Amino acid sequence: MRRDQLEPMLLIIAAIVAGTIGWSGHVLLLPTALAFPFLWARAQTRAMAALISAGYFLAASRGLAQGVAAFYAFDLWRGLVLWLCASLSFVAVHAMLWTGNSGARPFRYLMAATLMAFPPFGVTGWAHPLMAAGVLFPGWGWWGFVAMTAGLMGLVTRMWPAVAIALAGLWLWSAAFWTEPKLPEGWRGVDLEMGSTLGRDASMQRHRDLIATVKDRGAGGGVTIVLPESALGFFTPTVERLWVKALEGTEITVVAGATVVDAEGYDNVLVVVSAAGSGILYRERMPVPGSMWQPWRSWLGETGGARAHFFANSTAAIGDHKVAPLICYEQLVVWPILQSMLSDPDYIVAIGNGWWTQGTSIVAIQQSTATAWAKLFAKPLVLSFNT
Structure with a gap:
């Protein structure tokens, strides 16, 4: 040749x-x-x-x-x-x-x-x-x-x-001389192995199981527990009341992935729940193109699909701390983390729901990129994934 x-x-x-x-x-x-x-x-x-x-x-x-x-x-x-x-x-x-x-x-x-x-x-x-x-x-x-x-x-x-x-x-x-990023004091990321049922099984029993897991990991109080993307499913008033009531008498704060739906479409979000109440922390800036984010729907006068909040809410406040949230796909692209770092957050919180990636390295790649960014900016990192 x-x-x-x-x-x-x-x-x-x-x-x-x-x-x-x-x-x-x-x-x-x-x-x-x-x-x-x-x-x-x-x-x-x-x-x-x-x-x-x-x-x-x-x-x-x-x-x-x-x-x-x-x-x-x-x-x-x-x-x-x-x-x-x-x-x-x-x-x-x-x-x-x-x-x-x-x-x-x-x-x-x-x-x-x-x-x-x-x-x-x-x-x-x-x-x-x-x-x-x-x-x-x-x-x-x-x-x-x-x-x-x-x-x-x-x-x-x-x-x-x-x-x-x-x-x-x-x-x-x-x-x-490599060392992994530190875990923030008082924070715990929970990895789940619930497959495709996470976020789709809306039964009371599923919520009770998750609540039991949270209370077990948060024994001792004063802990922030992070659950994966979609962990709470559709975040309705009923789900909100169930979790707030379940956390009464504890000092546990839960940060979890959920979905908020309205007539136009939905937001992939992070919510915070404690005995004192709940609220939406963060709306995903970049959902997965094609499968979640479908901008052509609005061009055709249709509804549905996830909204992309490209340059909005780059950080979220939890107590006295400011965190940089990254949900799933955002860990694979560059600008979300750079935008978050402009605000100099205290921690990085990266979550995902990777049941569909079984047999591939996608979840491992997401975790490695989140780790690399945390190391670059010397930020503690919390990871929480479902497989």
Whole structure:
């Protein structure tokens, strides 16, 4: 095989490997994704840049096809179609901004990275290499974010060997001294294994079981218990009264995922419940596109679907503390956590309902990205997931 044929093939294979390893769900492997900008810069044509981008993104998001098929209980082919459609924005942005001009390449890549970090393209901006910043620059905060951005730009220049060596050294140093984010004092995240019934089983018995779990984990009082996404199902006045009454005589505060429905659609929310009452803490900024967020419904004069509160309620107050909430899909894209960090919250609270991801690494990826952001900004982290 001639060199001009072999090199493109090797670049595509390397991009697939980078996407597979970097997004395997192990937080310390996230920096593998930094190979992507280097490989993108090595492309000799725009078409090759598109193929490299597609290989990386499709490998990184490989669990989507199986997960979508499980969520809707339909055949794998439809999941594959959605998986391919989801890659279009990533591939299109990186193909359009690719250039053979080495002098302009760093700024072109910066533009691509920025577009994939924020709406509208950032709505499907999964597998963003910026998410590795917390592994390479733990505790650096915004300076670490800037350093990571500069490093990504450096990888597409002729100085890439020096940049790669420096980043590799930081990676090894971080891995050698790695510690998990701290759990906030007085907070406990509860992981559940209730499968698809969580949020769908609205029976009194299910609520009593959850209340019993909360009281068991909160024994001793003065504790904030976090439950996964959709844990309380539809948050109706009846459900609210049941939980408030059940917590009477305790000092337990419950932060849990729920759904609030009205005539126009619904909000995926975090609610807070205690003996003193309840309230909505947070409305999800970015529900899952397609399955939850369906903007075309309003364009067609229809109702239904989850609302996206893109840049609203970036933090929530619980007692004397300010938290940055991340619900499920928000852990896979960049701008929600960056927006929250602008307000300098005390903690990060990340929840999800990943029963539909069984057999994939999606939940592990969500947890690893939440961990990486918490490490970057030196914030305590609470995780709560249902599988």
